[in-house]
Amino acid sequence: MNIALLGYGKMGKIIEKIAAERKHNIVLKIDFYNQNELTTENLKNADVVIEFSTPTSVIGNIQHCFEAGVPVVVGTTGWYEHLPEIKQKCLESNGTMLYASNFSxxxxxxxxxxxxxxxxxxxxxxxxxxxxxxxxxxxxxxxxxxxxxxxxxxxxxxxxxxxxxxxxxxxxxxxxxxxxxxxxxxxxxxxxxxxxxxxxxxxxxxxxxxxxxxxAHNRNGFALGAVLAAEWIRGKKGFFPVAEMFDFGT
Ligand SMILES: NC(=O)c1ccc[n+]([C@@H]2O[C@H](COP(=O)([O-])OP(=O)(O)OC[C@H]3O[C@@H](n4cnc5c(N)ncnc54)[C@H](O)[C@@H]3O)[C@@H](O)[C@H]2O)c1
Missing domain, CATH: 3.30.360.10 (Dihydrodipicolinate Reductase; domain 2)
Structure with a gap:
């Protein structure tokens, strides 16, 4: 699977390693310093986007994914007051998104x-x-x-x-x-x-x-969960809290 990483900090780097271990290709890496490369054309090379950036950049990044029609897995926190409007935008644009405050x-x-x-x-x-x-x-x-x-x-x-x-x-x-x-x-x-x-x-x-x-003893559990979510979301349509992936029942 081709994965784009939005945010290449502590989490982005570990996700890159775990994605490679699971035989995925990282086709795009966007961080603060190369935001100009975040184009619809570049995003379309990915099957799924994984977003671990900052509370101030995450909303714009998610909207870019909806515009490009690429499913997005969001790990960034600190923006949940915007959750209702992002959910609405996802459904209106026939997009795909899964988010988790914690992927472990x-x-x-x-x-x-x-x-x-x-x-x-x-x-x-x-x-x-x-x-x-x-x-x-x-x-x-x-x-x-x-x-x-x-x-x-x-x-x-x-x-x-x-x-x-x-x-x-x-x-x-x-x-x-x-x-x-x-x-x-x-x-x-x-x-x-x-x-x-x-x-x-x-x-x-x-x-x-x-x-x-x-x-948590390290960040590996968060990164593995995010890659598993990217594998799970591929081919799906809609807006998913991570609980749907884990499905522990009631
Ligand atoms: N959901 C989870 O399981 C989980 C686990 C760990 C961390 N997090 C969250 O993930 C986010 C990232 O965590 P981190 O530890 O990697 O932080 P970090 O500060 O190490 O990395 C964030 C990166 O985003 C980059 N960035 C800034 N503006 C950007 C933009 N417009 N587009 C793309 N990248 C941009 C920064 O330069 C930085 O390299 C935080 O919100 C953190 O709370 C979530």
Whole structure:
């Protein structure tokens, strides 16, 4: 399969390696410095595009893929407020798109169990819940897209939480968390050198604490998941959240 990479940073480079191991060809690589090569003609050489760039460039890049009629797998995070309009544009243009806040198999298992756990915890309202996420210091968005997906999974299933709020905790000062209301789900973000991504859901009561945690050891799982998504989406039409690819059932 011919793949175009939009974004050739930390993720783009690992995706290139894993795609080659799976016998795919990289026919186009676009980064900040050669955006002039992002043309409809060049995109049409690809069977699928994989997009891991920045929150400010992702929307334009996705629209370019729709115009070229090439399916796009989107890993970039930090733009989800535009999700409804992008979905509409995808369907109107008869395009194909799959997006994920996190492509790793382990995290998608985590997402699924997180929802089941939240539903179960309705029976035990004396536990309060919060989400913690830790990432490397170059990460541009906060909270992480993965933490937002985790929080949405809790809010959909736990009656006591209505919306999430985020605090980026620096220097160990988390005094701002005192202002979080009972029906708000706190996502606390930490930025620490060299952490690929750690997410913890914490149910806390006076008696005990239950912690449900995923730790990424490196970026390979995200990259493999993105290549698997490119293989899965080829030949399909429509707009797909990654859960459709994993299909864990209910
Ligand atoms: N969904 C997932 O599984 C997953 C996993 C890891 C990272 N991410 C997300 O993927 C994105 C990229 O992560 P990264 O660690 O590779 O970041 P990075 O900063 O290492 O790479 C981003 C690259 O995009 C380039 N870029 C800037 N403008 C561009 C444009 N207009 N077109 C194409 N490229 C452009 C930058 O020069 C940079 O090289 C981030 O949003 C990150 O949060 C998602």
């Amino acid at each position: 198999v382990g995290v998608n298992i985590f997402f699924h169990i997180n929802k089941l756990l939240a539903k179960l915890m309705n029976k035990y309202p004396y536990y309060d819940v919060q989400v913690e996420e830790i990432h490397h210091t170059q990460k541009l968005d906060s909270p992480s897209g993965t933490a937002i997906t985790i929080a949405e999974g809790i809010i959909e299933n736990l009656d006591t939480k209505k919306e999430w709020v985020n605090i980026l905790t620096s220097d160990g000062d988390n005094s701002a968390s005192d202002n979080v209301k009972n029906d708000q789900l706190l996502i606390e973000s930490f930025r620490i050198e060299n952490i690929p991504g750690t997410h913890t859901v914490i149910y806390d009561s006076e008696i005990d604490t239950i912690e449900f945690k995923h730790t």
